[in-house]
């Protein structure tokens with residue numbers, strides 16, 4: 001492919017600088033350790049490598065080849081760092097920095113062996129990209145997100161291009177002498193490299209935005225202390241589940257759970273201990289629910305569990321199991337073992353068209369109230385009339401007003 005080299009390098013340089021500028025713009029206001037800053041630096045190094053090659057008519061061959069190749073290795077090191085910073089994980093060992101030494105040495109020491117240099121440099125870059133791909137495929141990291149797939153595709157293409165370059169050079173199908181003397185003939189490689197760098201930058205920015213969106217969603221819907229759904233999220237969930245149960249004529253049970261004498265925990269051991277107790281109780285409860293069940297923090301030390309397709313008897317058995325599990329799991333706080341119990345109100349069974357989310361919660365709440373009155377650490381079932389409301393607690397519109 002005959003491409004005007006000067007134009008190509010100019011395009012790559014301008015596009016590289018523009019992308020670096022936009023990534024800096026997005027990173028503005030973030031701490032310097034933020035992944036976007038590392039990515040912006042990577043783009044600058046990538047651009048610098050093409051500036052070196054673009055100045056090939058004005059620089060001695062050794063200078064533009066060593067400078068350009070080393071800057072490219074720097075760009076890949078920084079991209080790996082950016083991915084690891086994004087993941088909040090440190091890269092193991094220091095081996096990933098080796099190309100910063102190997103590449104210039106390769107070009108300085110093996111000046112006359114152009115084929116060896118092209119093959120070795122391609123393999124070194126391919127190894128660097130392999131490290132980035134391994135980081136992206138790290139099983140300890142979340143495996144979803146379209147940005148990650150864009151990065152995998154683009155880095156994968158780049159890796160195959162470099163391996164093909166090494167293979168062609170080895171087979172004598174690439175004129176490495178001309179490459180070494182002038183850098184000419186690199187056109188197709190740089191064109192693919194430009195497309196790949198555009199794609200991976202798009203993928204990286206997209207990945208960052210996806211995570212910001214996910215964090216915002218979690219902030220809006222999750223209780224930060226316990227990690228459970230917050231009141232709004234569990235309320236929304238209940239509205240949807242009630243509508244579905246009514247449509248499909250299914251059972252639906254609701255549990256209202258409240259930690260007994262929680263104020264004493266705060267008073268005796270401090271607020272921090274109270275927080276630990278709450279998150280530990282939340283974990284115990286959640287670990288005993290089925291996948292289809294939902295639980296959320298409804299108030300200070302109060303939890304709401306939604307049990308779709310569950311009869312009253314089933315809900316009673318589960319409530320008793322939850323009560324026993326919390327009682328059997330004292331919470332360690334320094335040298336203290338804090339014994340915790342919960343009281344549970346159950347509203348279970350068939351749902352009619354007249355039932356509402358507020359009504360179910362109010363009925364479970366009334367049953368909880370009786371469990372507290374009855375001595376705590378017990379399960380009480382809502383009476384049939386409870387949802388009509390004779391002995392309901394003051395606020396009976398706890399979902400629709402949430």
Ligand SMILES: Nc1nc2c(ncn2[C@@H]2O[C@H](COP(=O)(O)OP(=O)(O)OP(=O)(O)O)[C@@H](O)[C@H]2O)c(=O)[nH]1
Nearest residue numbers: 258259260261262263264266271274275300301372
């Ligand atoms: N540590 C901590 N305490 C909380 C949190 N939210 C609410 N509380 C406290 O929970 C306590 C609830 O006290 P009460 O409503 O009297 O209930 P209780 O002591 O559990 O008594 P019963 O429910 O009647 O058994 C209050 O002291 C609140 O300050 C929280 O997020 N962290």
